[in-house]
Amino acid sequence: MTQENVIEMRNITKKFGEFVANDQINLTVKRGEIHSLLGENGAGKSTLMNMLAGLLQPTSGQILVNGQEVHLDSPSKAAKLGIGMVHQHFMLVEAFTVAENIILGNEVTKGVALDLKKASQEIKALSEHYGLAVDPSAKISDISVGAQQRVEILKTLYRGADIIIFDEPTAVLTPSEIAELLDIMRNLVKEGKSIILITHKLDEIRAVSDRVTVIRRGKSIDTVTIEGSTSQELAEMMVGRSVSFKTEKIAANPKEVVLDIQNLVVNENRGVAAVKNLSLQVRAGEVVGIAGIDGNGQTELIEAITGMRKTVSGDVLIKGQSIHGKTVRQITEMSLGHIPEDRHRDGMVLEMTVAENLALQTYYKEPNSKNGILNYDNMNAKARELMEEFDVRGAGELIAGGDLSGGNQQKAVIAREIDRNPDLLIVSQPTRGLDVGAIEYIRKRLIGERDKGKAVLVVSFELDEILDVSDRIAVIHDGQIQGILDPATTNKQELGILMAGGSLAKEETHVS
Structure with missing residues (x-):
């Protein structure tokens, strides 16, 4: 008789010192199902799955694979039992090819030499079988984020995984890549694989999952079938209260121009224009949203405004003052706050403590320092205050920033920038990786900044x-503003037409 449950985690507890990350959690995964793990940022989802993947060991409890109790004390042990994990932050060597990354640690040899040709053939056959289009000879640094994720999936399949854990797999993907990934998951299950999906996105859970286990503050709340549950019910189980999916706000009252972008031209890394003669204004007391398909100049535009990338021509004025020739710090001192799209690369120093990260923009000022000497007591006290206010969950302000969950890292960056009370707030992907409760809170904070007279x-x-948050929506396509729309009278279809480079008959052409 075939064992129905491929995974059983019984009364799993994991402690880090006095901090209890998982408290008597139970999880059962059936053969051939997509089982979602849903919970707030810092609820303990990734910790639980890291134990199943052999990266951590439980303080107490049992893990059964195919009905047999196992002790997963290393990733290689988990891999031998058919368990693979696709991590939120990819474990890839950028200088290596796709094939080299996939066989790393599991090399195919011919005598003493590496048989890369044979490995590439096997990888090509695997990719075609599962519909995971990748070029084995391509360098990781040269392929898209979506393709890198396909490499991670192939890595687990190459090692013979039958149980695949996806940790926040759509956090950095475009909408089309997300749809493609969900199709890949469905195909994997048809092939007899079992999938555990960690995500905050209720629409994705409802699209592919059979069952969902909800974890709240380290405890398992319930396991339910998707068919019999609504998004509202799942959200309430996750955060323990009613959640609003729409932000209540009064009408905007825009005043003076704070950000004035004038005929801006910015190149991307290869020297090709990514932003092309773009003009846009943002006034005090309004939120201007930029909608567009990834790769249409958004990143280069924000990097130019914040001083992280040189401009070719045109100008950017903050409160009437040009940023031309100024350093990042000088621009920041012009009362600019910046929440970057990549919190790991640009938002935090992962090796530093949470307190140090929260002081990154102000460490050189009193009360954080005096005469060049840092005052850690003040920095730590301020960090505790911000962690409380923004609900940044972790084992205190002295842990490394990299030890926070992705969503809590994001909340820490947002806390640091909003707390500085800037007149202009530049925000990229503000709720990427956040749960519904945190999304609700952050959107309210952005509207709150607008209502204080800030330009956002x-x-x-x-x-x-x-x-939801915008008072005006500027649609960007191929580095240019394709049109500006009123969120009260437009819809996703109209936005989509402009995002694809089309035009609307009644489109508003005024772009200031």
């Missing part, structure tokens, strides 16, 4: 988010 520019690939 938001870039997001989530059209629901753009429609």
